[in-house]
Amino acid sequence: xxxxxxxxLAHLEISDEEVALYTPQMVDIVKYIEQLNELDTDxxxxxxxxxxxxxxxxxxxxxxxxxxxxxxxAALSEAPSAVAGHFQVPKVL
Amino acid sequence: MSVxxxxxxxxxxxEKLNPELNSFLSIERENALARxxxxxxxxxxxxxxxxxxxxxxxxxxxxxxxxxxxxILHNYRAQYxxxxxxxxxxxxxxxxxxxxxxxFAMGSSNESSAFGPAxxxxxxxxxxxxxxxxxxxxxxxxxxxxxLGSETGGSxxxxxxxxxxxxxxxTYGRIxxxxxxxxxxxxxxxxxxGKTSRDIAEVLGVIAGRDPLDSTSADxxxxxxxxxxxxxxxxxxxGVPRELLGDGMDADVREKVYAAIDNFVSLGAKRVDIxxxxxxxxxxVYYIIATAEASSNLARYDGVRYGFxxxxxDELRKMYFKTREEGFGPEVKRRIMLGTYVLSSxxxxxxxxxxxxxxxLVKRDYVAAFTKCxxxxxxxxxxxxxxxxxxxxxxxxxxxxxxxxxSANLAGVPAISIPxxxxxxxxxxxxxxxxxFWSEDALLNFAHTYETAYPLNExxxxxxx
Numbered sequence: 001x002x003x004x005x006x007x008x009l010a011h012l013e014i015s016d017e018e019v020a021l022y023t024p025q026m027v028d029i030v031k032y033i034e035q036l037n038e039l040d041t042d043x044x045x046x047x048x049x050x051x052x053x054x055x056x057x058x059x060x061x062x063x064x065x066x067x068x069x070x071x072x073x074a075a076l077s078e079a080p081s082a083v084a085g086h087f088q089v090p091k092v093l
Numbered sequence: 094m095s096v097x098x099x100x101x102x103x104x105x106x107x108e109k110l111n112p113e114l115n116s117f118l119s120i121e122r123e124n125a126l127a128r129x130x131x132x133x134x135x136x137x138x139x140x141x142x143x144x145x146x147x148x149x150x151x152x153x154x155x156x157x158x159x160x161x162x163x164x165i166l167h168n169y170r171a172q173y174x175x176x177x178x179x180x181x182x183x184x185x186x187x188x189x190x191x192x193x194x195x196x197f198a199m200g201s202s203n204e205s206s207a208f209g210p211a212x213x214x215x216x217x218x219x220x221x222x223x224x225x226x227x228x229x230x231x232x233x234x235x236x237x238x239x240x241l242g243s244e245t246g247g248s249x250x251x252x253x254x255x256x257x258x259x260x261x262x263x264t265y266g267r268i269x270x271x272x273x274x275x276x277x278x279x280x281x282x283x284x285x286x287g288k289t290s291r292d293i294a295e296v297l298g299v300i301a302g303r304d305p306l307d308s309t310s311a312d313x314x315x316x317x318x319x320x321x322x323x324x325x326x327x328x329x330x331x332g333v334p335r336e337l338l339g340d341g342m343d344a345d346v347r348e349k350v351y352a353a354i355d356n357f358v359s360l361g362a363k364r365v366d367i368x369x370x371x372x373x374x375x376x377x378v379y380y381i382i383a384t385a386e387a388s389s390n391l392a393r394y395d396g397v398r399y400g401f402x403x404x405x406x407d408e409l410r411k412m413y414f415k416t417r418e419e420g421f422g423p424e425v426k427r428r429i430m431l432g433t434y435v436l437s438s439x440x441x442x443x444x445x446x447x448x449x450x451x452x453x454l455v456k457r458d459y460v461a462a463f464t465k466c467x468x469x470x471x472x473x474x475x476x477x478x479x480x481x482x483x484x485x486x487x488x489x490x491x492x493x494x495x496x497x498x499x500s501a502n503l504a505g506v507p508a509i510s511i512p513x514x515x516x517x518x519x520x521x522x523x524x525x526x527x528x529x530f531w532s533e534d535a536l537l538n539f540a541h542t543y544e545t546a547y548p549l550n551e552x553x554x555x556x557x558x
Contacts, residue, residue, distance in 0.1 A: 003430065010388060010433040011395070012426055013414035022427055028489050029431060033377040036447050039454070046449035047456060050265040050279035050505045052311060052530050058266075060308040074172045080402035087397050092409045 001027055096143035096187075100129040103145040103189050106236045106557035113555060116211045116221075116230035118150050119158045120190040128187045139185030140299055146181060147231035147240040150191040151198055152283065153272035154178050161274050162194040162206040162224075165420030166400045175272020176307065177241060177283050177300040184299045192227030192240065196422045197391065198248055198276045200224050201494040204485050205424040212481075213256060214553035215520055219478040222252030222494075225284070229256040232286045235557035239296050240286040245277050246379050247473075247498025249284030250510035254473035254523025257512045257549055259287045259540060263297065264530050265505035266311035269304030277386035278309075280379075280502045290511070290540040294318035297533060313531055321534035322541045327361035329539070331526075332466030334369040337497060342475040345516035350472045353513040353524040356547050357470070357539075367462045367469065371454045375500035376492055378455065381435050381448035382503070388432025394420060427488060456504040463529040468539055471497045473510040473523035501527050509536045512549040521549070 003023045007014045014022070072085055081088040107120050125145070132143055148154060151161045153171035155178075160166045178188065193211040195203055203210040203226030211226040213219040214234040221230045225242025229252035232240050242249040244262040253260025261284055268283045275281060283300070287293035298319065303312045333354060342350075358364055396402035396416030403419045406412030421429070435444035462469055474494060484491045501508040506527055513524040528536040 001434070006430045006434050006437070007426075009437065010429050011392070011413050011417055012421070012429065013418040014426070018423075018426070021423070022430065025427065025488050026431060026434070029380060029492075030434070032489055033381055033435075033444065033448075036374060036377050036381075036451050039374070039451060041447060041450035041454070044450040044453050046446055047453035048279075048449065049309075050502075051309060052264065052266055052505055054313045054531070055266040055309060055311040058303065058308075058310070058312040062305055070172060075398075077172065078169055078399035080396060080400070089397055090406050090409050090412050 001030065096129040096132045097126060099143055100125050100145060100187055100189065103237060107190055107231070110234055110236060110555060110557060113217060114212045114214060114230050114234055115209055116193055116227040116234065117147070117190040118160060118162070118193050118208055118227065121157055121188060124157065125187050125189045132185055132187070141181065141295065142185035144186040144239065145189045145237045146186050147190055147192050147228055147237045148178065148188050149194050149225050149228050149242045151194060151243055151274040152178060152241055153274070154188055154191065157188070158191060159274070162196045162208060163421065163425070164207045164401060165394045165416070167207065169400050173272065176269035176304045178272065180300045189237065192225070192231055194227055195224035196425050197274070198224040198243055198245055199387070199424050199428050201247070201251055201491055202484065203227065204481065205422055207422055210481055213478045214555040215257065215478065217555060218480055219520070220255070220481055222255035222474070222478065224248040225286070226252045228286050229253055229258060229260065232258045232288055233553060234555055235552070238288045239292045242284045242286055243273055244282050244284045244502060245280045245383055246502050247495040249286065250498050250508060250523070250525060251474050251494060253286055253510045255478040255521065257521030257553070259290055259293055259509065259511050261285045261293050261297065261509045261533070261536070262501060262507060263301065263533055264507045266309050267301050267507070267531070267533065269307040269310045271304055271306040275390040277383040278390065279386060280383055290537045290544060291319065291322060294322060294537045316534045318534050318537055322538050324542050324545060325361070326357070326539055326542045328363065330363045330365050330466040331357050332365050332367035332462055332469045334367050334372065334469060334471065336369055336372055337471040341496065342472055343477065346472050346474070346476060346522050349514040349516070349522040350524050354470060357543065360542055360546055365466050367465055369458045369462060369500070371451065371458050372500045374451050375455060375503060376496055378448045378451045378503055379495070379499040380431065380492060381444050382452065384428045384432035385436050385445055386432070388429045388436065391425070391429055424488070452503050455500050459504045459506055467535055469527040471525050471527070473497060473525040477516045477518070477520035477522060497525060506530055507533050507536055509540050511540045511544055513547070514549065515551060
């Protein structure tokens with residue numbers, strides 16, 4: 001298992017020590033979850049989410065009316081860096 | 094007695110015990126006393142007037158720290174209240190503090206908290222369970238009567254069991270998840286800890302129900318949970334799955350859980366044998382679905398909009414990588430990477446699709462079982478509280494703590510853990526009852542009837558005044 005490559009996909013910059021720690025642990029866990037392969041699931045419909053029948057039937061579309069939202073000031077108030085009404089980040093290119 | 098003096102007492106106990114138990118990450122003295130004074134100044138009926146509630150630190154509480162037990166949110170103050178919190182507030186309850194937890198609710202021992210583990214009041218060298226360990230400890234140590242936690246695979250029931258209190262995970266969609274920081278959205282639900290089942294019933298009645306802000310909350314009428322506690326389970330049937338009473342649990346746990354079955358029978362319940370053949374695959378299914386959803390949900394922590402940002406990043410992508418590397422702890426990284434792996438190109442069908450199919454089979458097991466019984470009885474946890482550090486180097490061994498609890502989350506059915514005695518070492522053992530969809534009132538009645546007849550009278554050595 002190429003843990004370094006997986007970390008890169010997940011936007012994690014991991015150290016050599018972490019690669020050495022996580023690789024055997026993740027191999028063990030994947031080996032464990034592969035026990036599912038012993039089951040025949042050819043004709044089974046996948047369960048996509050946690051919803052009950054009642055949850056599926058619950059109307060989730062609301063009237064198209066304006067309701068209060070968080071607002072710019074509050075939305076920016078927890079940002080590590082914000083300038084002139086925007087989130088600020090280091091240079092992109 | 095005024096609400097202010099009640100709350101003063103709760104805060105005093107929390108402050109006094111916290112150095113030893115580490116159950117609170119923040120104690121909201123100022124906010125709580127201001128709320129108490131406001132409630133004292135008003136008259137009128139409120140369902141939960143003056144009730145002190147401890148809240149897990151992954152449930153948003155406006156203006157209060159909401160850290161998720163993580164360095165990446167260590168300084169985050171929520172900008173809005175979760176729906177469960179606004180409903181508690183409207184009913185007159187008071188949030189007295191935010192409780193310790195495994196980082197992002199990933200763990201079964203509280204040891205993955207970035208702020209050190211909460212300690213079990215029955216033996217402070219042992220874990221309280223997790224991930225909602227701090228909330229369980231706050232109730233078990235007598236600081237509060239009720240607390241909110243959250244569940245993804247057993248994170249309320251397992252710590253309730255290890256701390257000797259009650260813990261309910263309701264049906265998926267029963268309590269709004271709005272303002273509950275997402276871990277695995279198809280499995281997550283807010284849960285309730287209580288000294289008694291009646292306490293849990295009171296809180297559930299207030300916070301349950303449809304919420305337009307959570308499209309997965311179901312439009313199902315909310316029962317009068319208090320009125321439906323009749324203190325009689327005469328003629329009710331309890332299903333005992335052979336598979337889940339086999340090997341794999343401590344002798345002490347086995348003995349107490351078998352005794353609990355006999356006790357239920359002596360209270361008038363009928364025992365029937367049932368089968369849950371797919372339950373043993375629950376952990377494997379869980380660690381595919383939960384990690385896949387987590388890898389996506391936790392992508393939002395990138396140092397841009399809130400929380401921690403790593404210093405000295407001169408370029409955007411570097412900033413993302415360093416922030417996540419420094420902000421997340423090992424268990425969270427492991428799960429994000431596992432989730433990334435099972436969803437990655439070429440593996441999706443083999444892992445994620447397969448897990449969704451087996452999840453359907455796990456649910457089918459329950460649907461079939463509930464044609465034969467009113468509730469299913471199992472242990473809550475295979476062991477009593479273990480030593481801090483005992484399992485922290487072996488993630489798979491830690492995951493297996495949830496063997497009896499995860500399948501209820503996979504199926505979406507409600508379940509409750511209540512105490513059924515102490516082990517030979519004086520540590521609490523819990524018994525779990527799993528119910529059919531929307532049968533919280535039946536579960537609470539089972540639990541109440543049991544704890545009235547067979548109460549756990551002992552108190553832990555570390556306990557509030």
